[in-house]
Amino acid sequence: xxxxxxxxxxxxxxxxxxxxxxxxxxxxxxxxxxxxxxxxxxxxxxxxxxxxxxxxxxxxxxxxxxxxxxxxxxxxxxxxxxxxxxxxxxxxxxxxxxxxxxxxxxxxxxxxxxxxxxxxxxxxxxxxxxxxxxxxxxxxxxxxxxxxxxxxxxxxxxxxxxxxxxxxxxxxxxxxxxxxxxxxxxxxxxxxxxxxxxxxxxxxxxxxxxxxxxxxxxxxxxxxxxxxxxxxxxxxxxxxxxxxxxxxxxxxxxxxxxxxxxxxxxxxxxxxxxxxxxxxxxxxxxxxxxxxxxxxxxxxxxxxxxxxxxxxxxxxxxxxxxxxxxxxxxxxxxxxxxxxxxxx
Amino acid sequence: xxxxxxxxxxxxxxxxxxxxxxxxxxxxxxxxxxxxxxxxxxxxxxxxxxxxxxxxxxxxxxxxxxxxxxxxxxxxxxxxxxxxxxxxxxxxxxxxxx
Numbered sequence: 001x002x003x004x005x006x007x008x009x010x011x012x013x014x015x016x017x018x019x020x021x022x023x024x025x026x027x028x029x030x031x032x033x034x035x036x037x038x039x040x041x042x043x044x045x046x047x048x049x050x051x052x053x054x055x056x057x058x059x060x061x062x063x064x065x066x067x068x069x070x071x072x073x074x075x076x077x078x079x080x081x082x083x084x085x086x087x088x089x090x091x092x093x094x095x096x097x098x099x100x101x102x103x104x105x106x107x108x109x110x111x112x113x114x115x116x117x118x119x120x121x122x123x124x125x126x127x128x129x130x131x132x133x134x135x136x137x138x139x140x141x142x143x144x145x146x147x148x149x150x151x152x153x154x155x156x157x158x159x160x161x162x163x164x165x166x167x168x169x170x171x172x173x174x175x176x177x178x179x180x181x182x183x184x185x186x187x188x189x190x191x192x193x194x195x196x197x198x199x200x201x202x203x204x205x206x207x208x209x210x211x212x213x214x215x216x217x218x219x220x221x222x223x224x225x226x227x228x229x230x231x232x233x234x235x236x237x238x239x240x241x242x243x244x245x246x247x248x249x250x251x252x253x254x255x256x257x258x259x260x261x262x263x264x265x266x267x268x269x270x271x272x273x274x275x276x277x278x279x280x281x282x283x284x285x286x287x288x289x290x291x292x293x294x295x296x297x298x299x300x301x302x303x304x305x306x307x308x309x310x311x312x313x314x315x316x317x318x319x320x321x322x323x324x325x326x327x328x329x330x331x332x333x334x335x336x337x338x339x340x341x342x343x344x
Numbered sequence: 345x346x347x348x349x350x351x352x353x354x355x356x357x358x359x360x361x362x363x364x365x366x367x368x369x370x371x372x373x374x375x376x377x378x379x380x381x382x383x384x385x386x387x388x389x390x391x392x393x394x395x396x397x398x399x400x401x402x403x404x405x406x407x408x409x410x411x412x413x414x415x416x417x418x419x420x421x422x423x424x425x426x427x428x429x430x431x432x433x434x435x436x437x438x439x440x441x442x
Binding site for chain 2 (some may be wrong): 008065066068070071072093095096097098099126127129130131132133135190191193194195196203226227228230249270271302303304305341342343
């Protein structure tokens with residue numbers, strides 16, 4: 001009888017699987033990723049490498065000494081103990097984070113706009129007292145511009161009514177507002193001394209959301225040639241909520257990580273972060289094989305660092321508010337080693 | 345990579361500011377520091393290297409003496425060593441007339 005290996009499901013549940021079951025999941029995961037993304041499946045030696053990682057009962061695992069990658073963050077700390085500066089100091093001094101990110105609890109650029117002077121004041125203190133690169137981050141969050149939170153008609157309500165043209169016009173209107181607000185906030189934070197900016201979950205509201213982010217980045221890159229600009233995507237492909245929006249002559253709807261990376265580079269990004277959603281009904285082995293299959297070509301061709309989004313529900317990390325370290329370290333080791341990742 | 349305990353923050357800066365991929369960023373930082381790429385993630389080696397170059401480390405008095413640069417002061421040295429602009433360093437310079 002085969003021995004059982006303790007592993008996790010995509011929702012974080014601890015399960016036991018036989019080696020044969022893990023191998024089967026790895027094969028199915030890469031097949032699923034290849035089918036969706038049209039990328040090649042992982043080779044046998046890659047699947048064998050993944051099996052070695054997942055066929056272990058060790059509590060944690062890690063890359064070999066010397067193969068470490070850089071970690072970046074979508075916000076550091078919980079803001080529940082001490083000040084936000086204290087959070088960043090904990091990350092730098094105790095957790096030894098490679099980079100830091102100040103953030104507002106309402107993690108979207110629109111609500112940050114009226115708070116810029118207060119964010120600037122904190123950032124200035126951070127820059128005086130921290131050594132590691134410290135940036136500012138928030139989400140593009142195009143939905144914030146729709147009624148009742150914003151002035152634009154809600155295209156999600158227009159679409160089911162068959163009002164396609166009106167829905168597209170509403171999104172185009174929101175794109176301009178969002179891009180302007182993102183530029184405003186980042187300009188203010190550059191004044192305060194940030195090392196980099198992060199646009200998180202770009203494309204969450206679809207292709208218009210992604211376009212707004214790219215337009216903001218393009219403007220900021222022209223103005224600040226040395227500013228670090230990081231983009232983290234919202235999902236593995238860009239939803240076509242508008243369907244006809246383009247950047248650099250390329251339609252954004254339907255883009256997978258490699259194409260997403262190419263337009264992000266064109267806009268002026270210095271770190272690209274693909275995101276692949278977790279299937280909570282499948283094992284972490286399945287999800288890891290799928291993630292690597294979908295994102296590997298992006299890493300192979302990118303001219304800038306690729307930091308895979310790896311957190312609850314993305315990058316093969318279980319969808320749980322407290323992701324278990326055994327699953328997180330396995331997913332991290334697997335993706336760094338097989339994708340030639342520059343960071344997470 | 346280990347942040348300020350190693351050279352993680354320095355490699356991160358090359359990624360953010362110059363868009364260097366990991367291998368290139370590690371090689372660049374290693375050359376600037378005069379160490380091997382393997383040394384970059386070794387806290388035992390990097391503590392002495394960071395002290396030698398004034399690149400800052402943990403505040404704890406048992407690790408960093410009061411006459412050794414930390415935070416903004418360290419970032420002046422980091423900017424010079426890595427030959428990159430660091431925003432807050434430039435702002436500080438302009439505010440004090442350096």
